[in-house]
Amino acid sequence: MDFGLTIDQxxxxxEIAEFCSAHCKAIDINDLEKRGAxxxxxxxxLAAKSWYGLPFPEEYGGSGRGYLSVGxxxxxxxxxxxxxxxxxxxxxxxxxxxxxxxxxxxxxxxxPKICRGERTMSISVTEPNAGSNIASLQTAATPKxxxxxxxxxxLYSSGAVGERNIIMVAARTDFSVKAHKGLTLFLVPSTRPGxxxxxxxxxxxxxxxxxxxxxxxxxxxxxxxxxxxNKGWSAMTKGFNVERAIVSAGYLGFSERIFNHTVTIAxxxxxxxxxSGKRGAVMSRLAEFATELQAAKLLTYQALRLADxxxxxxxxxxxxxxxxxxxxxxxxxFCAEVAGGIGYRxxxxxxxxxxxxxxxxxxxxxxxxxxxxxxxxxxxx
Ligand SMILES: Cc1cc2nc3c(=O)[nH]c(=O)nc-3n(C[C@H](O)[C@H](O)[C@H](O)COP(=O)(O)OP(=O)(O)OC[C@H]3O[C@@H](n4cnc5c(N)ncnc54)[C@H](O)[C@@H]3O)c2cc1C
Numbered sequence: 001m002d003f004g005l006t007i008d009q010x011x012x013x014x015e016i017a018e019f020c021s022a023h024c025k026a027i028d029i030n031d032l033e034k035r036g037a038x039x040x041x042x043x044x045x046l047a048a049k050s051w052y053g054l055p056f057p058e059e060y061g062g063s064g065r066g067y068l069s070v071g072x073x074x075x076x077x078x079x080x081x082x083x084x085x086x087x088x089x090x091x092x093x094x095x096x097x098x099x100x101x102x103x104x105x106x107x108x109x110x111x112p113k114i115c116r117g118e119r120t121m122s123i124s125v126t127e128p129n130a131g132s133n134i135a136s137l138q139t140a141a142t143p144k145x146x147x148x149x150x151x152x153x154x155l156y157s158s159g160a161v162g163e164r165n166i167i168m169v170a171a172r173t174d175f176s177v178k179a180h181k182g183l184t185l186f187l188v189p190s191t192r193p194g195x196x197x198x199x200x201x202x203x204x205x206x207x208x209x210x211x212x213x214x215x216x217x218x219x220x221x222x223x224x225x226x227x228x229x230n231k232g233w234s235a236m237t238k239g240f241n242v243e244r245a246i247v248s249a250g251y252l253g254f255s256e257r258i259f260n261h262t263v264t265i266a267x268x269x270x271x272x273x274x275x276s277g278k279r280g281a282v283m284s285r286l287a288e289f290a291t292e293l294q295a296a297k298l299l300t301y302q303a304l305r306l307a308d309x310x311x312x313x314x315x316x317x318x319x320x321x322x323x324x325x326x327x328x329x330x331x332x333x334f335c336a337e338v339a340g341g342i343g344y345r346x347x348x349x350x351x352x353x354x355x356x357x358x359x360x361x362x363x364x365x366x367x368x369x370x371x372x373x374x375x376x377x378x379x380x381x
Contacts, residue, residue: 001294003301005072012069013076019049020080027083030347033206036199038162039083046077046088047117055092056099060111066308067242071249071300078253079260084207085250087120087159093243094121094168098187101227101235106187110166118164122190124154124213125170125236132369134170135180135233139215141171147221148173150186150194154215159208161197165190167213174230183232187224194218204355240365241317245303247364248324252293252300255328258353259289262335265350269338282338289331296324318374322367325360332357 005013023042032039046052055070056062070092077085095114098106113119130137139152150171154160160167167188174182188195196214227235263286270279299320306312336343336354343350361367 001297003297009069009072013072016073016076017080019046020077020082024081024083027081029081029083029207029349029352032083033352036206036209038208042083043087044117046082050115052088052091052117053115055096056111056115060099060107061115062111066304067246068301068304068308071246071304074246075249075253075256075300078250079256080253081257084159085253086205087208089246089250090123090158091119091121093239093246094123094166096242097168097185097235097239098226100239101185103223105223106226110187120159120162120165121168122157122160122165123168124157124160126156127153128155132366135183137170137172137183139169139171140175141173141184141186144219147219148184148186148225150188150215150218150220152215154213156200157211157213158205160190160211160213161199161209162190168226169215170232170236173232177230180233182230183236184229185226185232185235186220187226188218188220192218192220203358204352205359241312241314242307244317244321244365244370245300245307245312248296248300248320249304251324251328251360252296254353254357255293255296255324255331258328258331258335258357259286259293261349261353262286262289262331262338265335265339265342269340285334289327289334292327296320296327299323313377315374315377318370318377321365322361322370322374326367328360329357 023045027039027042050063051073053062054065054073055067057064074085074089077088091114095111098110102110110119114121125134125137127137127139139150139154141148141150150169152171154169157167159165167190169186169188170183171186172182173184176182194216195218196216198212200210200212202210266282266286270282303312303316303320306316332354336350339348339350342348343354345351
């Protein structure tokens, strides 16, 4: 199928594929996950390609490419076996928030460092009682000494730990107004005194780590407020549409990777000399998934192209997020099924694909919420 990519975009894809085949093929993902290790060495190689700077203007050291290019990068890294595209993705998305809402000083300080791979970013919004309903978050920030003191607890913060990491934190700065009105965003270095991190034992996403973050009188100066005080809601949510399109590109790439692995297993188990009944059943499912992958790609690329033209609609985002995430989840299921008993072993790749895809329909805007939003756009009151 022709996805209308330019020569430049096609050669970019080839460059990513070469990077993955040079650096990712030998990675033992199960070992990496078991050790809960950060894949530092390969992250440095990625940074050396200047890909962290892809969406940022040249004046900050970036290459000023559009959202489709960012999506292609995330997709192809996920497809090519890059162990932790999440860090790159979250850093770029939060960096884009700084680009849109940050002060001149914040941009000049942070963006060149992100482009050089010297700074990473994570986001801490979710709390024990604020998940899909993020507007009800209770972490508080109060003014003190030309700055703010933050107290509270965040849950499920991906990759929040690290000497060079900055957390984008959403906190309540006015409790007297409606839920979404009194929120402010803060840039909090992960090394700030008063921060405590507890690593969560999770079913998946163990590379990079998932953390509970406790804020105990964490002080940051006024310069660390991102955007305007009490205007955090719009600064945070305005970027959600583009974020979800880029996240969908990651799901697409991961789906392609699972699909390719499933074909390999199917060939090993049910190839020409195998049981013809099983072979036929698996082949027809694979053919259906292959078609769905094309559909997911069309939806995702379309959303990214619309984002590049600043015309991304909520429906287009909901469609690619719901379709892409649910496809990834079903493929994770199918891969484990085709692998049979092998897929139940902790040294198989199939079990990892299965576990990693359980969360995709919940995080970053759950399927139910996305459907509700899409339905509202269709006129359902
Ligand atoms: C691996 C992982 C990584 C994460 N990374 C981060 C991160 O880096 N930073 C961060 O801030 N957060 C992060 N999160 C949090 C994530 O965004 C939340 O888990 C998500 O928003 C859902 O919130 P919840 O877990 O409280 O579930 P809930 O909001 O309680 O949802 C549970 C279920 O109820 C459904 N539901 C909820 N409300 C409605 C409704 N109105 N109508 C219909 N159905 C509904 C949902 O669809 C879902 O299926 C991460 C979570 C995970 C598991």
